[in-house]
Amino acid sequence: MKHPFQLLTSDKSGKYLFTSNQNVIQVFNFGDGNVIGEWKDETESGQLKTVKNDEKKGKAKFSQSISNYIRYLILDDSENYLIACADSDKSILIFKLDLNASNCLNLIKRQQIPKRPSSLAVQDSIVVVADKFGDVYSIPIDSEISDMDKLEPILGHVSMLLDVELVKSKNEKPFIITCDRDEHIRISNFPKSYVIKGYLMNHKNFVSKLFVPHFDSSLLISGGGDDYICLWNWYNENLMQKIDIRELVEEYLDDFHLPPERIRKEQEEEEGKLIKETSIAQISSVTIGEKSYVIILIEHTPVLLFFEFVNNNLKYFQILKFEDNIVNFAVTGDEIIVSLDSETLVKALKFDIEFKIDENEIVSRIIDQISINTDSNFQQLYPISSLRKRKENEF
Amino acid sequence: MSNNSNKRRLYRDAKEETRKQVKIETPDTETPSDLEISLPKKRFYRQRAHSNPFSDHALNYPINSDSMDWKQLYPQNYPNYQVEIADIGCGYGGLMIQLGPEFPNSLILGMEIRQQVTQYVEDRILALRQMNKDKDYKYGNIQVLRGNSMKFLPNFFKRGQLSKMFFCFPDPHFKQRKHKARIITNTLLSEYAYILKEGGVIYTITDVEDLHLWMVKHLDSHPLFERLSKEWEQQDKCVEIMYNSTEEGKKVERNNGSKWIACYKRLPNPDDTE
Numbered sequence: 001m002k003h004p005f006q007l008l009t010s011d012k013s014g015k016y017l018f019t020s021n022q023n024v025i026q027v028f029n030f031g032d033g034n035v036i037g038e039w040k041d042e043t044e045s046g047q048l049k050t051v052k053n054d055e056k057k058g059k060a061k062f063s064q065s066i067s068n069y070i071r072y073l074i075l076d077d078s079e080n081y082l083i084a085c086a087d088s089d090k091s092i093l094i095f096k097l098d099l100n101a102s103n104c105l106n107l108i109k110r111q112q113i114p115k116r117p118s119s120l121a122v123q124d125s126i127v128v129v130a131d132k133f134g135d136v137y138s139i140p141i142d143s144e145i146s147d148m149d150k151l152e153p154i155l156g157h158v159s160m161l162l163d164v165e166l167v168k169s170k171n172e173k174p175f176i177i178t179c180d181r182d183e184h185i186r187i188s189n190f191p192k193s194y195v196i197k198g199y200l201m202n203h204k205n206f207v208s209k210l211f212v213p214h215f216d217s218s219l220l221i222s223g224g225g226d227d228y229i230c231l232w233n234w235y236n237e238n239l240m241q242k243i244d245i246r247e248l249v250e251e252y253l254d255d256f257h258l259p260p261e262r263i264r265k266e267q268e269e270e271e272g273k274l275i276k277e278t279s280i281a282q283i284s285s286v287t288i289g290e291k292s293y294v295i296i297l298i299e300h301t302p303v304l305l306f307f308e309f310v311n312n313n314l315k316y317f318q319i320l321k322f323e324d325n326i327v328n329f330a331v332t333g334d335e336i337i338v339s340l341d342s343e344t345l346v347k348a349l350k351f352d353i354e355f356k357i358d359e360n361e362i363v364s365r366i367i368d369q370i371s372i373n374t375d376s377n378f379q380q381l382y383p384i385s386s387l388r389k390r391k392e393n394e395f
Numbered sequence: 396m397s398n399n400s401n402k403r404r405l406y407r408d409a410k411e412e413t414r415k416q417v418k419i420e421t422p423d424t425e426t427p428s429d430l431e432i433s434l435p436k437k438r439f440y441r442q443r444a445h446s447n448p449f450s451d452h453a454l455n456y457p458i459n460s461d462s463m464d465w466k467q468l469y470p471q472n473y474p475n476y477q478v479e480i481a482d483i484g485c486g487y488g489g490l491m492i493q494l495g496p497e498f499p500n501s502l503i504l505g506m507e508i509r510q511q512v513t514q515y516v517e518d519r520i521l522a523l524r525q526m527n528k529d530k531d532y533k534y535g536n537i538q539v540l541r542g543n544s545m546k547f548l549p550n551f552f553k554r555g556q557l558s559k560m561f562f563c564f565p566d567p568h569f570k571q572r573k574h575k576a577r578i579i580t581n582t583l584l585s586e587y588a589y590i591l592k593e594g595g596v597i598y599t600i601t602d603v604e605d606l607h608l609w610m611v612k613h614l615d616s617h618p619l620f621e622r623l624s625k626e627w628e629q630q631d632k633c634v635e636i637m638y639n640s641t642e643e644g645k646k647v648e649r650n651n652g653s654k655w656i657a658c659y660k661r662l663p664n665p666d667d668t669e
Contacts, residue, residue, distance in 0.1 A: 135582065156582025158448060158545040182546050194618055195668040196589040199549045201459035391453045
């Protein structure tokens with residue numbers, strides 16, 4: 001069977017669809033569904049093996065295979081560069097896009113960083129990479145490759161970083177926003193990131209996703225392991241709205257969302273029942289005419305949640321169910337392309353009073369050209385829920 | 396469980412009972428009730444010196460600094476209940492007990508990651524308050540919290556809130572691989588700069604020369620800190636207290652070890668930052 005796209009992204013106009021499927025990046029022309037670029041990570045990794053925790057230490061027993069995935073795909077503001085991360089050697093990949101060439105992906109730089117990247121952002125030709133060790137590195141697109149040991153972090157948390165955003169205030173001053181596994185969202189000046197502007201604190205669990213909507217860059221939507229998402233004015237450090245999402249998705253939660261076996265007994269004793277846990281996998285927005293909608297994906301669910309942005313508030317608009325779990329989605333102009341964990345693989349959405357599934361030929365052409373066939377399980381498509389903190393035993 | 400550790404646990408349990416009683420019966424009054432409270436004995440609270448700052452300890456901390464109820468921690472009435480002095484990794488609390496009477500109008504908070512050591516300091520402060528309830532100075536302005544300062548300081552403190560931060564005899568984390576676990580790093584200093592007011596001071600002291608050089612290197616290279624001179628150190632009361640009064644400091648003295656001091660002033664933010 002074909003492996004679903006783990007990542008989808010698009011340019012502002014929605015002409016091209018950038019995808020990653022295991023260790024392959026494919027670029028599609030969204031006008032005709034043809035592949036216009038392809039790149040495969042051929043790097044062998046010393047770390048591509050199954051990690052098993054030591055049972056003797058009394059720690060949680062689980063195994064996780066680290067595969068050779070491409071994670072994160074973003075375009076710079078000029079849309080001349082595509083930036084990605086490769087799992088194999090913990091590196092940042094910078095491609096120059098040449099849409100007239102037979103293969104539009106031209107790798108111009110592969111910069112290794114010391115720890116596993118967890119997110120990246122780009123603004124004004126500077127890429128910033130956040131890693132799982134809590135540090136952020138700055139990598140200019142045009143600079144020479146740096147010796148990995150000489151890279152100095154521009155900021156750091158004593159926590160696992162989960163997302164990073166580069167933003168500008170109303171007066172065009174740049175800032176960097178970072179979020180971590182210990183509930184913090186930090187706003188720092190940029191590039192003088194040693195001056196912290198402030199914190200946005202109202203989460204009780206990890207914060208996995210930050211999203212600054214294109215329709216108002218003073219806003220920030222954050223979400224993670226909580227039952228709610230937060231709408232902030234990040235510049236004024238003001239919480240504008242807390243939006244409950246659990247109620248909306250409760251019926252779509254299944255055994256995947258239960259806490260790990262080892263703590264179920266304890267939870268049942270304490271709470272009287274098992275509590276299913278939600279994790280935010282993706283936040284994005286789409287503008288249709290004059291109206292803007294925020295789209296939320298909860299990990300391992302078959303639904304997209306739509307909220308309309310009205311009077312500086314998010315108002316519930318629609319929930320759209322698919323036949324299988326959604327892995328990722330991208331907004332291409334005024335359409336939405338959804339990657340599904342099923343034989344269907346990809347669906348397109350169009351807006352007509354509300355968002356509806358649009359059966360179109362281009363999507364079928366794209367599906368035909370997916371190059372990765374696999375029979376492995378797709379566990380890695382759902383990495384976020386494992387970020388939840390569990391009480392550790394005290395010594 | 397060995398006989399000894401059992402004895403230590405029983406002692407701590409009994410102290411905890413007292414602590415609860417004081418808190419429940421007299422939450423807001425200035426003087427604790429007539430309970431007999433004796434100074435705790437350190438040997439019942441000893442804990443290994445190291446703690447991993449990266450692990451998910453079961454900690455209590457407020458969701459943000461606005462949610463912190465300081466009145467619960469400081470029994471006397473203070474004008475605005477703003478902690479101004481923090482002793483990061485306060486250990487057995489020796490520094491605070493000396494600083495308390497020196498700055499009777501400032502709230503002082505010790506933070507310690509080890510649970511039993513925190514309990515010791517808590518019991519010690521309770522006992523001191525009880526023993527001094529009829530005196531002018533009653534130890535009402537010092538308190539301790541269990542916490543991981545490397546992760547959660549912004550949960551407790553607002554921007555520019557503190558005027559002094561103390562880092563006394565921090566864990567040296569000798570191994571290269573563990574250097575990020577050190578309490579002074581370039582990236583953490585930005586967070587300390589955030590909660591320190593302009594002109595505020597970071598005090599460091601250690602008996603490990605290598606760690607001293609590390610802290611100096613990182614503080615020197617941070618754009619928001621500037622080292623204070625030897626002359627300044629000599630006239631500063633806190634330096635003197637820090638040098639002489641902490642348990643670690645006294646231990647170093649007994650062993651004829653050296654102590655290295657470095658103090659840094661918080662510089663103003665650059666004009667083009669917010």
